[in-house]
Amino acid sequence: MEEKLFSLEKFDLLLDTEWIARNFIYLDEVDSTNSFLLKSKDIKINGSVALSEKQNEGRGRLDRTWLSARGLNLTFSVLFTKLKKIEKLNFLNMGSSLVVAQTLENLYALKTELKWPNDVLINKKKISGILLESVSSGSKITRVVLGIGINVNQPIFHGDFRIEPTSIKIETGNYGDKERILAEVLNRLELMIDKIDENPDSMLDDWRERCRMIGDEVEVRQNDKSKYGIFDDIDKDGNLLLKVKGKIEKINFGDISLT
Amino acid sequence: MDINLVKKLVKVLEESKLSELEVEQEGLKVKLSKGTAFKGETFAPHHFVPQPQFHGIELKESNEVKDKAEPAAQAKDLHEVKSPIVGSFYRAPSPDAEPYVRVGDRVSTGTVLCIVEAMKLMNEIISEVDGEIVKILVENGQPVEYNQPLFLVKI
Numbered sequence: 001m002e003e004k005l006f007s008l009e010k011f012d013l014l015l016d017t018e019w020i021a022r023n024f025i026y027l028d029e030v031d032s033t034n035s036f037l038l039k040s041k042d043i044k045i046n047g048s049v050a051l052s053e054k055q056n057e058g059r060g061r062l063d064r065t066w067l068s069a070r071g072l073n074l075t076f077s078v079l080f081t082k083l084k085k086i087e088k089l090n091f092l093n094m095g096s097s098l099v100v101a102q103t104l105e106n107l108y109a110l111k112t113e114l115k116w117p118n119d120v121l122i123n124k125k126k127i128s129g130i131l132l133e134s135v136s137s138g139s140k141i142t143r144v145v146l147g148i149g150i151n152v153n154q155p156i157f158h159g160d161f162r163i164e165p166t167s168i169k170i171e172t173g174n175y176g177d178k179e180r181i182l183a184e185v186l187n188r189l190e191l192m193i194d195k196i197d198e199n200p201d202s203m204l205d206d207w208r209e210r211c212r213m214i215g216d217e218v219e220v221r222q223n224d225k226s227k228y229g230i231f232d233d234i235d236k237d238g239n240l241l242l243k244v245k246g247k248i249e250k251i252n253f254g255d256i257s258l259t
Numbered sequence: 260m261d262i263n264l265v266k267k268l269v270k271v272l273e274e275s276k277l278s279e280l281e282v283e284q285e286g287l288k289v290k291l292s293k294g295t296a297f298k299g300e301t302f303a304p305h306h307f308v309p310q311p312q313f314h315g316i317e318l319k320e321s322n323e324v325k326d327k328a329e330p331a332a333q334a335k336d337l338h339e340v341k342s343p344i345v346g347s348f349y350r351a352p353s354p355d356a357e358p359y360v361r362v363g364d365r366v367s368t369g370t371v372l373c374i375v376e377a378m379k380l381m382n383e384i385i386s387e388v389d390g391e392i393v394k395i396l397v398e399n400g401q402p403v404e405y406n407q408p409l410f411l412v413k414i
Binding site for chain 1: 377383
């Protein structure tokens with residue numbers, strides 16, 4: 001298995017952002033890049049990026065584990081200190097999955113699919129997971145951290161998974177270019193943030209186009225309970241609209257799967 | 260109506276923090292009220308001990324006192340932590356983990372109190388004040404609305 005560590009020089013040449021990743025923190029090993037940026041209060045620069053070759057406690061929703069072998073994949077987080085409107089964060093969450101999907105389509109001609117609210121799938125398998133975390137005090141958001149994991153060069157995944165994982169290596173047979181993927185994701189992310197400020201509807205349209213579960217019968221698992229219905233659409237805020245016995249129910253959290 | 264019952268009711272009213280008492284029994288209605296208006300500042304509804312229920316008699320709190328007392332008392336020593344978003348309320352970082360805080364815990368500014376999740380955005384709510392958790396108003400895993408009170412913190 002080829003372990004190829006991240007080349008900062010190469011990445012820097014490909015990065016075309018104004019503010020994202022202009023402060024870049026490279027970590028050989030860390031518990032999780034999200035936890036690192038959430039806890040490191042001395043890091044205050046908007047758009048700071050932390051990348052780690054290995055996460056020992058990579059996390060997903062509700063502390064689920066995100067496994068990634070050292071040096072093979074991309075695990076990184078972006079810090080936002082100027083996002084004050086909490087209602088915009090849902091757009092950032094969905095917009096980020098769109099950015100990852102667009103990057104993989106562009107660089108590797110892969111056909112991607114988005115799973116509500118922010119997983120990126122290829123052939124029904126998970127290639128990227130996103131976890132957005134924020135800290136609020138009163139009505140103010142003090143810190144927002146966007147964590148993204150992309151499976152790039154891992155040739156095999158061992159274990160039991162809620163959704164089977166895949167990687168660029170598995171899907172294309174070739175090694176993916178981590179520096180190129182990261183630079184393109186961040187370049188697109190910066191543009192996406194402008195877009196969700198100006199025209200969130202257009203981002204939601206692009207997202208909707210890649211969500212192939214719309215119209216299907218789905219199960220929505222919310223903690224210990226399940227709801228069943230038709231995935232009717234997403235609304236203007238990004239909530240899932242579930243049609244149950246002819247009535248529309250708004251869903252704003254949970255795990256969805258086809259029934 | 261039995262005069263002894265009325266006497267008993269007068270006693271109940273005198274000994275209570277109520278300003279008004281209205282009783283209806285077998286078609287007869289008696290309304291008792293205290294002569295001087297109760298000053299709300301020292302009265303907090305959360306310290307209220309539930310009164311015993313009489314058969315067929317309804318104890319009524321004065322709404323006027325309650326309305327005045329609530330904001331004053333809360334502004335003075337009780338801080339309400341509210342949800343900044345619509346979402347799902349979690350007391351712990353994961354289903355198997357220990358809760359961030361329990362009733363009786365001392366918290367300080369910056370202590371993590373809970374998580375509210377909306378669309379896979381996990382928002383940690385930290386305390387704005389130093390104090391003690393006196394009440395947790397929402398059960399783990401329940402949906403919460405925008406601005407819904409989640410905790411009461413005694414400052």
